Amino acid sequence: MRIRLLSTVAAVVGLTLGAVAGAASAADPIKVGAIISATGPASFLGDPEKKVLELYADRVNQAGGVAGRPVQLTVYDDGGAADKAASFTKRLIESDKVDVIVGGTTTAATMAAVPLVERGEVPFISLAGAVVIVEPVKKWVFKTPHTDRMAAEKVMDDLKKRGLTKLALVSEDSGFGKSGREQTLAVAKERGIELVADETYGAKDTDVTAQLTKIRNNAAAQAVLVFGLGQGPAVVTKNYRQLGITLPLYQSHGVASKEYIRLAGGAAEGVRLPAAGLVVASQLADSDPQKKVVVEFTKVYEEAFSSEVSTFAGHAYDGLMIALDAVKRAGGTDKAKLRDAIEQTKGYVGTGGIVTMSAKDHMGLSLDAFHMVEVKQGDWALVK
Amino acid sequence: MFAELLQYMLSGLTIGAIYALAGLGFSIIYNASHVINFAQGEFIMIGGMASATLTASGVPLPLAILIGCGGAMLVGVAVAKFAVERARDASTVTLIIITIGASIFLRGLAELVWGKDFKRLDAFSGETPIQFLGASMQPQSLWVVGCAGVLIVAIGLFFNKTLTGKAMLATSHNRLAAQLVGIDVKRVVLASFALSAALGAVGGAVVAPITFSYTEMGIMLGLKGFTAAVLGGLGHGPGAVAGGLIVGVAEALGAGYISSAYKDAVAFVIILAVLLFMPNGLFGKRGAERV
Numbered sequence: 294m295r296i297r298l299l300s301t302v303a304a305v306v307g308l309t310l311g312a313v314a315g316a317a318s319a320a321d322p323i324k325v326g327a328i329i330s331a332t333g334p335a336s337f338l339g340d341p342e343k344k345v346l347e348l349y350a351d352r353v354n355q356a357g358g359v360a361g362r363p364v365q366l367t368v369y370d371d372g373g374a375a376d377k378a379a380s381f382t383k384r385l386i387e388s389d390k391v392d393v394i395v396g397g398t399t400t401a402a403t404m405a406a407v408p409l410v411e412r413g414e415v416p417f418i419s420l421a422g423a424v425v426i427v428e429p430v431k432k433w434v435f436k437t438p439h440t441d442r443m444a445a446e447k448v449m450d451d452l453k454k455r456g457l458t459k460l461a462l463v464s465e466d467s468g469f470g471k472s473g474r475e476q477t478l479a480v481a482k483e484r485g486i487e488l489v490a491d492e493t494y495g496a497k498d499t500d501v502t503a504q505l506t507k508i509r510n511n512a513a514a515q516a517v518l519v520f521g522l523g524q525g526p527a528v529v530t531k532n533y534r535q536l537g538i539t540l541p542l543y544q545s546h547g548v549a550s551k552e553y554i555r556l557a558g559g560a561a562e563g564v565r566l567p568a569a570g571l572v573v574a575s576q577l578a579d580s581d582p583q584k585k586v587v588v589e590f591t592k593v594y595e596e597a598f599s600s601e602v603s604t605f606a607g608h609a610y611d612g613l614m615i616a617l618d619a620v621k622r623a624g625g626t627d628k629a630k631l632r633d634a635i636e637q638t639k640g641y642v643g644t645g646g647i648v649t650m651s652a653k654d655h656m657g658l659s660l661d662a663f664h665m666v667e668v669k670q671g672d673w674a675l676v677k
Numbered sequence: 678m679f680a681e682l683l684q685y686m687l688s689g690l691t692i693g694a695i696y697a698l699a700g701l702g703f704s705i706i707y708n709a710s711h712v713i714n715f716a717q718g719e720f721i722m723i724g725g726m727a728s729a730t731l732t733a734s735g736v737p738l739p740l741a742i743l744i745g746c747g748g749a750m751l752v753g754v755a756v757a758k759f760a761v762e763r764a765r766d767a768s769t770v771t772l773i774i775i776t777i778g779a780s781i782f783l784r785g786l787a788e789l790v791w792g793k794d795f796k797r798l799d800a801f802s803g804e805t806p807i808q809f810l811g812a813s814m815q816p817q818s819l820w821v822v823g824c825a826g827v828l829i830v831a832i833g834l835f836f837n838k839t840l841t842g843k844a845m846l847a848t849s850h851n852r853l854a855a856q857l858v859g860i861d862v863k864r865v866v867l868a869s870f871a872l873s874a875a876l877g878a879v880g881g882a883v884v885a886p887i888t889f890s891y892t893e894m895g896i897m898l899g900l901k902g903f904t905a906a907v908l909g910g911l912g913h914g915p916g917a918v919a920g921g922l923i924v925g926v927a928e929a930l931g932a933g934y935i936s937s938a939y940k941d942a943v944a945f946v947i948i949l950a951v952l953l954f955m956p957n958g959l960f961g962k963r964g965a966e967r968v
């Protein structure tokens with residue numbers, strides 16, 4: 294009699310515990326880790342990225358999470374230092390045990406994290422620009438922003454349209470700048486553009502007049518391309534106007550943010566750069582499939598933060614959404630299945646363009662996802 | 678050819694003027710207390726950040742700079758009182774580490790107060806470049822060199838013509854003797870910190886339109902100011918000024934003629950060379966110890 298009572302009690306307790314445990318695993322959070330350069334020279338890329346990740350993780354949770362599971366976001370600030378990025382990645386993989394990592398604001402931070410995510414077998418969606426991140430393709434590494442090679446190609450196409458063939462290059466010593474320089478050299482050869490100058494500057498330099506003077510005195514130059522990100526290119530732009538150089542000035546998408554225009558001030562007038570549709574959301578044709586997504590994102594961002602949207606915010610949004618969409622398709626957070634699901638993203642309409650990835654293409658954007666824009670009266674204007 | 682050289686010289690002199698102010702700050706504090714204050718760069722940063730944020734919220738520029746100056750002076754006195762004075766009898770290395778700690782603390786505090794983004798300060802008299810014999814310079818450069826010049830002359834007059842200045846000079850020559858003639862040495866140390874902070878802050882405000890102000894701007898400026906001070910002979914005011922100009926011009930010429938990638942290295946190569954071959958700097962007195 295007592296044994297039967299005991300076993301019944303045990304069974305009831307066991308079932309209850311099982312039910313509770315079951316309920317807990319149904320609400321098992323999706324652990325998303327992020328390493329962002331919210332401070333430091335890349336802060337105008339990293340700060341909007343951090344804000345967007347936090348905002349959208351919140352919104353998704355308020356709408357019930359993904360398949361009933363809440364999103365648990367862990368964000369670390371690497372301050373723009375690649376070694377810190379590496380140690381934070383280690384922490385995310387080993388002690389926070391995240392399911393997926395979205396981040397790596399700068400190319401340097403991303404490349405520092407790559408060997409760790411490959412070894413730890415955690416899917417990683419990078420927010421940085423250089424093409425080396427996805428070429429050669431690494432099993433666990435993906436990215437959302439357009440590559441520096443695409444930026445170079447877009448700029449050279451625009452040069453050809455204007456009948457210019459001799460380009461002077463000013464590149465930053467950062468990972469993105471160095472990679473951009475290599476890509477520009479390679480693409481120039483393919484497209485028949487001649488590089489007549491190849492100057493470099495430091496990401497934290499406060500004065501670039503020495504390098505620009507050399508370009509000004511170079512009679513062959515017909516246009517100048519600056520490859521850098523964050524505040525360095527703003528200094529270059531100011532010095533450019535100070536020296537009175539009137540050649541067309543191009544920038545890379547590393548400055549596709551209103552912060553660049555604010556820092557460079559009037560000097561940015563007339564500068565052209567390739568940017569995602571997001572920055573000219575209202576100027577896109579209504580038939581453009583991106584228009585709805587970018588207009589919506591712009592509205593949400595500007596309401597939440599009272600500041601203008603930037604492509605970097607968009608890249609973070611795309612990264613998070615692609616990751617969560619893949620969780621849905623993979624039916625869970627099994628890392629291998631999640632990785633496969635990310636690789637199978639097809640026709641995803643994001644702020645950067647329409648994303649279709651494959652085993653050979655871990656970025657999924659084509660050249661027409663880029664639009665050439667020009668700075669007119671302190672705002673972006675689509676160049677038709 | 679000449680225009681190119683002139684262009685480099687002009688940009689070198691502009692940034693050199695800031696290094697000169699920073700170096701002067703180092704010298705003044707070193708003279709009064711034999712402490713090398715590595716938080717000097719942060720005084721520059723406070724001046725730049727304060728003026729940028731205050732002008733952005735509508736305060737007129739001269740008032741903003743004054744407030745920034747005043748704030749930096751308060752911070753300087755706080756560093757002197759709570760960090761340096763407490764460790765009065767510690768070894769030189771300990772004191773240096775304490776000031777480095779103070780600078781890291783100030784940077785963190787600045788990040789909390791002002792945020793992490795870059796602040797823009799409008800140039801004082803517009804941005805139309807001035808053409809001069811084939812080289813062009815921003816009008817702001819004239820402000821930088823002009824303000825630095827005025828401040829340096831004012832400091833010189835202060836030390837040589839006013840009683841307080843002479844008291845500070847006396848303390849630097851012989852602390853014990855100064856105490857014996859009734860000079861309050863503790864006050865002198867506080868005053869030296871306040872003075873260096875004020876110099877740095879004005880420098881920061883005047884250079885902000887060129888370099889943008891952000892919380893980490895003090896690191897490099899402080900280190901290069903230190904180079905300037907050592908190059909001129911630690912403790913020698915005019916030497917620090919000369920040192921600053923030399924470092925600035927060397928940097929610009931190096932970037933222009935050798936390679937822009939090694940721009941920052943120039944200052945550090947100079948300091949290594951000075952410490953190895955000429956530890957007393959260009960104008961410093963040879964130290965002598967009585968046995």
